[in-house]
Amino acid sequence: MTGVHDDAVAVLSAWAAPTPDQSAIRYALLTHLAARPDACERACVPGHLTASALVVDAAGEHALLTLHPRVGRWVQLGGHIEPEDPTLQAAALREATEESGIDGLTISAAPVHLDVHPLTCSLGLPTHHLDVRYLVRAPAGAVEVVSEESVDLRWWPLAELPDDVAFGRSLDLSG
Template structure:
């Protein structure tokens, strides 16, 4: 399955947690269906990106990067690459590259969607259609700052850094409900 096909599948099947997220789901899905290049960074009107909120083994802390281009603390993520098998693989690759953490376990369902304007590495204004996931770090995980970050730090989930935007706060708030949904699904299968 391609990155685009996986994005279409995820967006088609996702039960959004609220009307605002469902509206974003519809808009992003329509864009991806209309644009064969929607998952490539060269798609100037906008393109799908993949990110992951990395949560520590207790579920109480989140790993954030101080992003040099946007100048604030955000979850880990970035552009999809041609060799990513799907959007989930892209989010896991980005989180692993940007955190240095081995053994991340990513939840295979969307946590949230966020669309934001940005000037990308190509130097032109565009939009990121960010498909957001939650990943879990193993106990004792060691972090390493990548060259894509000014800083990397664990933050208490209930005490995000000053200047954290509403989208990050929303994603952090989705980590516990998402875990409960996954646990409930697992119990139904037993």
């Protein structure tokens, strides 16, 4: 996954973090990428990059969340980077499309948020997800379809997002 690794370095190097906390996470991700050529692979047990998407409706008033079967909470769509993903952005869009069942999604050019969280993921080992998050817009009239990767999907008013969706309430949707 050399291509997506190089893309991650370029994307995060160019990204202007909106807060000091986000800048610190950006630096940590870049340091991890410099130390680990396998940082984008789920087999990187100390932690690996993941790609997520906050999917909002065409009006920018609701976000589509998934009831995640592994974590048991409502969270944004996203997941592991696959070998065929050429970029972080492509991985986030693929995940959003697969998990929402919605065609015609459009994705922000740059990430909108970063997060690091502990998780026991699909390999069954405790690790950290180094999550690069993008804003994705659904077309008008989009109807979600629950996939095998989700217990349920639901559109949430942005003002009523669960606390676990750390970046949803403060996200600037104007861009």
